[in-house]
Amino acid sequence: MKISSKELSKYDRFYRANLINSLTGFKSVSLIGSISHSKQTNLAIFSNIVHLGADPALVGFINRPLAAAPHTIANIQSTGFFTINHIHSELIDAAHHTSAKYPKEVSEFNAAQLTEEYSETFPAPYVKESRIKYGCTFKEIIPIRMNDTFLVIGEITEIHLNEKIISADGFLRIEEADSLCSLGIDGYYKTEFIKRLPHAKCNS
């Protein structure tokens, strides 16, 4: 079956959003924690998180237009720090709930009954219930003018995890901590390891 751009343009808004959002494949889903200057915490689920490079250790995420998602990006710009917290099976409902449109003065930590946790060395709130989490220092916001979204870039400054999931070569078996992925707007998946492959070499 082939779907043309003409057909795509005829779909209703929600059908189209579900289809396009799941077409691009499985995504890293995590909770981003931040805090304002007045110490108001914020927690929001993000699924468009992207690895940008290992040295410096850079991660990016796509922030929707400001009218739809203003709080996380405002906190990051004003205080310069955020945390990214993996989600496991028992956290799905709470994590998904952070996508409700709470006003700025409500912390989604409270609304979703998740617990703020602070590292002595990092000012933004982590999610205590999360098993793999890392702190990022804000580096740059790149506007994507075509649709008013933003690529927010941070440098990974500290990492919290159980060392049992670290392989001898540094690879993290995050599935052993039950870290999940998502699909589309609202689908949650667990994963099953198939294999790792050696560095590819040209056929002689």
Place this chain on the structure above:
Amino acid sequence: MKISSKELSKYDRFYRANLINSLTGFKSVSLIGSISHSKQTNLAIFSNIVHLGADPALVGFINRPLAAAPHTIANIQSTGFFTINHIHSELIDAAHHTSAKYPKEVSEFNAAQLTEEYSETFPAPYVKESRIKYGCTFKEIIPIRMNDTFLVIGEITEIHLNEKIISADGFLRIEEADSLCSLGIDGYYKTEFIKRLPHAKCNS
């Protein structure tokens, strides 16, 4: 266990790359097909693919620095089109093989023994063996100056898939076509559906 940025900076290059690349979570892994003006085809595996928006239907991917990955981005800039092709279990080895550093005059379709397929309505090559694939019209390249990578943005212009995986609301059950995800540089995973959740609403 906590890993500080000081410890991170002491890790050797490959250990650090494995760790940082898997920390950011599961990724959409796909083959990107392109063609030069002189009809030389290129196929390369990309795992940093990101949904940018549904209307217009925009997808982005991170291209490494030009010295490391020059061919796909050059073709896209010069001809304006590319395809994104999902990978299923039987395609892992061939797909991974496209990451070998072949010279420009070698098509990874041949090197990896995958088959070029053309839609009548689209100029870039699809992977015949892939079960879910879509054609993109080049829109914009945004340089990420911090580490010389690029966010390449395309608009989804046509989609090829088996209609059996389309849910009533447009959500694609891509796991039924055995579409995979990846972790880190070289890990491949299948997925298992847990659940979808309704649009989140604030607690009263």
